[in-house]
Amino acid sequence: MDAVDEAQRYQDLAREEALQNALSRNQGEQLIVEGIVFCHTCHLPLSEARLQAMPTATHCVDCQNIEEKQQGKRHGGG
Numbered sequence: 521m522d523a524v525d526e527a528q529r530y531q532d533l534a535r536e537e538a539l540q541n542a543l544s545r546n547q548g549e550q551l552i553v554e555g556i557v558f559c560h561t562c563h564l565p566l567s568e569a570r571l572q573a574m575p576t577a578t579h580c581v582d583c584q585n586i587e588e589k590q591q592g593k594r595h596g597g598g
């Protein structure tokens with residue numbers, strides 16, 4: 521019996537559902553659920569430092585880096 525695990529799983533499911541709903545509503549905007557800003561790509565909460573550095577960030581540092589790298593390829597010059 522592990523009630524904590526079950527509660528955690530339910531919370532994760534509810535949050536994932538809320539995230540999906542929010543995502544479908546605001547594609548280009550910040551993903552905010554229960555006052556927390558989540559990354560569009562990996563659905564992890566953005567760190568406070570990240571939000572202080574960029575209050576309008578929609579992606580965490582990791583996903584932002586990956587996207588910038590992918591976009592950077594198009595510019596060439598490497």
Ligand SMILES: [Zn+2]
Binds near residue numbers: 579584
């Ligand atoms: Zn991310």
